[in-house]
Every structure is written in C-alpha cells, then in structure tokens.
Amino acid sequence: MMARAIGTIFLVLLFSQAALAAEAKDALKSSVDAVLNVLTTTKAGDPGRVEKLYAAVGRVFDPEELAKRTLAANWEKFSADERQQFTRAFVKLLEHTYLRRIEAYTDEKVVFLDEAPLGEGRAEVSTKIVTSTKEVPIVYRLIKKSDWKVYDVTIEGVSLVQNYRNQFNQILVKESPAQLISRVESMGSAS
Amino acid sequence: MLDGKRFLVIVLLLAAFAGLAGCASKKAAPAAAADPADDFGPVVADPIEPWNRFWFAFNDTLYMGVGKPFSAVYTRVLPKYGRDRIENAYSNFLFPVRFVNAVLQLRPDMASRELGRFLINSTFGLGGLYDLAASKPDMGPQKLDFGQTLGVWGFGHGFYLVLPVLGPSSLRDGIGMAGDVAAQPTTYLNTPIVLTLAISGAGRVNRFPEMIDIYEELKRSSIEPYTAARDAYVQLRAKVIEDARRSNPVFGGHKTSEAATTAP
Numbered sequence: 001m002m003a004r005a006i007g008t009i010f011l012v013l014l015f016s017q018a019a020l021a022a023e024a025k026d027a028l029k030s031s032v033d034a035v036l037n038v039l040t041t042t043k044a045g046d047p048g049r050v051e052k053l054y055a056a057v058g059r060v061f062d063p064e065e066l067a068k069r070t071l072a073a074n075w076e077k078f079s080a081d082e083r084q085q086f087t088r089a090f091v092k093l094l095e096h097t098y099l100r101r102i103e104a105y106t107d108e109k110v111v112f113l114d115e116a117p118l119g120e121g122r123a124e125v126s127t128k129i130v131t132s133t134k135e136v137p138i139v140y141r142l143i144k145k146s147d148w149k150v151y152d153v154t155i156e157g158v159s160l161v162q163n164y165r166n167q168f169n170q171i172l173v174k175e176s177p178a179q180l181i182s183r184v185e186s187m188g189s190a191s
Numbered sequence: 192m193l194d195g196k197r198f199l200v201i202v203l204l205l206a207a208f209a210g211l212a213g214c215a216s217k218k219a220a221p222a223a224a225a226d227p228a229d230d231f232g233p234v235v236a237d238p239i240e241p242w243n244r245f246w247f248a249f250n251d252t253l254y255m256g257v258g259k260p261f262s263a264v265y266t267r268v269l270p271k272y273g274r275d276r277i278e279n280a281y282s283n284f285l286f287p288v289r290f291v292n293a294v295l296q297l298r299p300d301m302a303s304r305e306l307g308r309f310l311i312n313s314t315f316g317l318g319g320l321y322d323l324a325a326s327k328p329d330m331g332p333q334k335l336d337f338g339q340t341l342g343v344w345g346f347g348h349g350f351y352l353v354l355p356v357l358g359p360s361s362l363r364d365g366i367g368m369a370g371d372v373a374a375q376p377t378t379y380l381n382t383p384i385v386l387t388l389a390i391s392g393a394g395r396v397n398r399f400p401e402m403i404d405i406y407e408e409l410k411r412s413s414i415e416p417y418t419a420a421r422d423a424y425v426q427l428r429a430k431v432i433e434d435a436r437r438s439n440p441v442f443g444g445h446k447t448s449e450a451a452t453t454a455p
Contacts, residue, residue, distance in 0.1 A: 072231075097412040104404075133275050133322065134332065157430020158423045162232040166422040167415040169231065183414050 024123040025115040027148040028140055031060035032110055032127075035102065044103055053102065054095060060142075062149030063091040069151060070164040074172050082177045089181055090164075092188035107132075123148070233429040235361060236350045237421065243353040247417050250358055254406055262400040274397055276320045281394030282332065283312050283319025288374040289335035296343050297441045301333055308332070334431055337374070338367025342432035343442050351421055358406075359424035 034056035042049040067087040068075050078086060113126040121144040129136045141152040152161040171180050237243065266274070286309040293302035308324040316323045324330040341363050349362030360368065372378065377387040413419035436443050 093412070097408075100411070101408065132271070133278050156427055157433075158426040159232060162426065163413075163419055163422050166231055167413060167418045170415055170418045180414075187411075187414055 022115045024142040024144075024148040025112060025125045027060055028125050028127075028142065028150065029112055031056055034059070036110070039102065039105055050099065053099065057098060060148070060150050062143065062145065062151055063087060063094070065143060065149060065151040066094070066161060067091065069161045070168055072165050072169070074169065074177075077172070078177045082181060086177070086181050086184065089184040089188055093184055096188055232422070233425050235348045235421065235425045238350050239352070243351060243421075244417055246353040246355050247420070249355065250353070251410075251416075253356065254403060258399060258403050259407075262403045265396070266400050274400070277393060277397040279312070279316070279322050280319040281390070281397065282322075283309065283316070284390060284394070285375065287376055288337075288371045289333060291374045292335040292337055292340045292371075293333075295337075295340045296335075296435060296439060298439060301335065304330060304333060305335070334434075336367055336431075337370035338364035338428070339431050339435055341367055342428070343435050343439060345442075348425070348428070351425070359420055361424075361428075364428065 035053060038049060038052045038056055042052070064087055067090045068083075070090065071078065071086070075083070109130045111128050111130055113128065115123055115125045118124050118141065123142050123144075125140045125142065127138050127140065129138060136156060139154040140150050141154070142148045143151050152159055154160070168180060171183065269277075286305060290302055290305045290309075293299075293305055308322075308330060311324040311330075312319045312322055315321075322332070325332060338361075346363050348364070352360045352362055352365055354360050354365065357368075375391070376382075377390060409419055409423065410416050
C-alpha cells in the first residue's frame with residue numbers, strides 16, 4: 001500500500017515534469033480542488049455555500065463560449081440582444097444542473113489523467129471519477145483566452161455542448177430564437 | 192420471458208436484413224462546420240420517430256410513476272454496500288457474455304483479462320461479491336457487448352429504436368442485446384426458469400436506482416428530452432465502439448465514419 005502510494009506520487013511527479021506546459025490541467029485542477037474544498041468544509045444549506053461553489057466553478061468555465069458553441073451556426077441568427085439573453089438563460093440552466101450534480105457528490109475520488117493539445121490554443125484534460133464499483137471518464141476541453149477556460153465537458157463520451165447543440169438545432173428548425181430563449185429560461189428557473 | 196426474447200431475436204434478425212446491411216456503409220453526414228468542434232457529432236437515422244416518441248413517453252411514465260418510488264424504497268431497504276455486492280455478483284455472472292465478445296472482437300488480451308477477473312472474483316471475491324481483481328492495475332472491469340462487437344466489425348446503428356421498458360437502443364444494439372441474452376449462462380445451462388428470472392431480475396432491478404437518477408438528471412437538464420436522450424445514447428455508443436476499435440490491432444485500421452466523427 002505504502003509502496004504504491006509512493007509509486008503514485010513518483011509517477012505524478014514524473015508526469016508533471018514531463019508536461020511542464022500542463023497549464024490547462026493546472027487551471028482545471030485548482031478549480032476542482034476549490035470546489036471539493038467548499039464541499040468538504042461546508043454542508044448543504046450553509047449560507048454562502050452555493051455562492052462559493054459558483055465562484056469556484058466560474059473561475060474555470062467560460063459561459064459565453066459554452067453558450068455560443070451550443071448554437072454553432074445558429075449563433076448568426078441571433079441578434080446581439082438575443083445572444084446576451086440566451087447566454088444568461090443558458091448559464092442559469094447550467095448552474096442549476098451543475099449544482100444538483102455536485103450536491104450529489106459523496107465519496108467519489110477525482111483523478112486527473114493526461115492533458116492533450118487540440119490544435120492551437122486548445123487542450124483536452126482527461127479525468128475520471130472513481131466510485132465504489134466503477135470509473136466514469138470525464139474529459140474537459142479548454143481554450144486559452146486570458147486564462148484557460150472550459151468550453152466543453154464530455155462524460156462517458158457524451159459531450160455536453162454537442163448534446164445541447166442537437167437539441168437547440170432541432171428546436172430552431174421550427175421555432176424562433178426568442179422561443180428557444182424562453183424555453184431555456186423556463187428550464188433554468190424550474191428546478 | 193425467454194419466449195419473448197426469442198421472438199425479439201427473430202423480429203430483429205428479419206429487420207436486420209432489411210436495414211442493417213444497407214446502413215452499415217451509409218455515411219452520417221453532419222454539415223461541415225467551420226470549427227471542427229462545431230459539428231453535430233455522431234448521428235443516427237430516426238425514421239420511426241413517432242413510434243420512438245410514443246415509447247419514450249411510455250417509458251417516462253413508467254420510470255417516474257413506478258420506477259422512481261420503487262427505487263426510493265429499494266435504496267432505503269438495501270444500502271449502497273448491499274447494492275454494490277449485488278452489482279458485482281451480477282456483473283461476475285455476466286462474465287461469459289463479455290468473454291464471448293472479447294473473442295468475437297479478436298481480443299485475446301481482453302478475453303484473458305475477463306477470464307482472470309472471473310477466476311479471482313469468483314474465488315477470493317466470494318462468488319463475485321467483491322471485485323478484488325480491480326485493485327490490480329489493468330484488471331479493472333471492461334465494457335464488452337455484442338452491439339459493440341457489431342460496431343467494431345463495421346456495422347452502423349441502422350436506425351434509432353426506443354425499446355419498451357429498456358429505453359434507448361438501435362437496430363444494431365437491439366440485436367446485440369438479444370445476442371448477449373443468448374450468451375448468458377442461464378440460457379444454455381439447464382437452469383430452472385425461476386432462477387433465470389431471479390438472477391436477471393435482481394441484477395437489473397439493482398441497477399434501477401442509478402438509471403433513474405441519470406434519467407431524471409437528463410430530463411431536468413434538457414430542453415428537448417427526446418433529442419437529448421437520443422443524442423446521449425448515440426454519443427455514448429460511438430465512444431464505446433471507438434475505444435474498442437482504437438485499441439484493436441485487427442479492426443482499428445479502418446475506422447467507420449461513425450467512429451471517426453467522435454474524434455476531436
């Protein structure tokens with residue numbers, strides 16, 4: 001056990017040496033650590049807990065980039081006002097979803113794996129959540145702006161952005177951007 | 192139940208001749224996006240959408256009306272520790288299914304890993320209650336099913352299919368599911384039907400609470416749950432097949448369009 005722990009630490013050191021440019025991973029890790037820290041030091045319902053969680057997550061997520069990517073080519077059909085409204089509504093929906101998911105967190109471990117470049121200014125960081133009976137691979141895609149920001153999360157191979165993109169695209173075939181926005185708004189406030 | 196499954200096999204096999212062969216080589220053609228990260232990912236044909244939407248709604252009522260209250264009671268009666276033991280034992284019981292698929296995918300490495308896991312967990316793991324093998328590196332559980340095997344061989348989904356009770360599937364994966372049932376030990380060992388039902392029932396019911404959680408999460412986070420579920424299913428399966436292909440020296444060479452579109 002001890003030997004393995006030392007082995008693991010050694011491996012981690014080795015990898016961090018090898019990947020000096022693992023900036024994306026570091027940015028992500030510091031945010032995840034901050035989230036875990038809030039989760040372990042506060043209890044559900046504590047005052048300020050939700051705000052702290054949003055702050056920790058917000059540090060590494062890029063909501064505008066996420067919103068824009070879920071619309072893909074449809075983004076062009078949105079007016080400047082609609083883009084803002086949509087982004088706000090979508091962020092709210094994501095916050096609700098994310099918060100629920102994170103509140104369900106119990107004893108799972110988050111393991112950081114490798115970082116791979118995805119062309120200029122982009123990288124993919126692989127992680128996994130280890131539960132008592134299985135492992136769930138979660139891959140984050142980050143883009144370098146002023147800092148590294150997450151623009152997509154892939155759970156078990158299912159890309160969040162792609163999933164929303166297909167839904168939004170389906171809706172926009174028949175409905176206007178304003179109608180889509182009101183749908184997103186109602187989902188974000190429903191839960 | 193078994194008769195029902197046999198019937199399903201026949202129906203699906205017949206449908207296979209009509210659909211699968213033709214669709215295997217058909218390319219899913221997402222509109223070329225300016226940004227490679229802007230495409231729609233793997234897609235599936237959905238020619239029987241009204242039918243699928245009917246069963247999607249039916250399943251929703253079933254999951255929320257019966258499944259959810261049942262899960263709430265079940266998880267209270269049987270704590271996580273107990274559910275984990277059942278999950279491990281059920282998974283161990285399904286060893287032949289994974290083993291056969293490893294062989295069909297021409298993967299001696301995966302087959303021997305399955306065999307090793309089965310031997311260790313059946314003995315030292317007390318009949319599969321404990322997954323001791325997983326504590327060794329490269330001996331963790333593997334994903335192997337017949338739908339995946341067909342995908343590795345180059346078959347596409349055919350079309351999207353929402354199964355009553357079971358949920359999202361496709362022509363290919365429905366056939367795969369029937370194949371996997373056939374590879375279950377209780378199918379070819381002369382076991383009483385009661386035992387077959389008890390094992391499959393316990394194993395499936397035990398997975399229910401988690402499934403309900405995932406389903407509810409999908410429903411609450413999506414704007415169009417039907418599309419969200421279909422897309423999630425197709426992405427999930429594309430990944431399972433892509434992973435199996437990427438590490439496969441025999442089938443890795445010729446990627447299908449389906450596997451290729453999941454590449455970043």
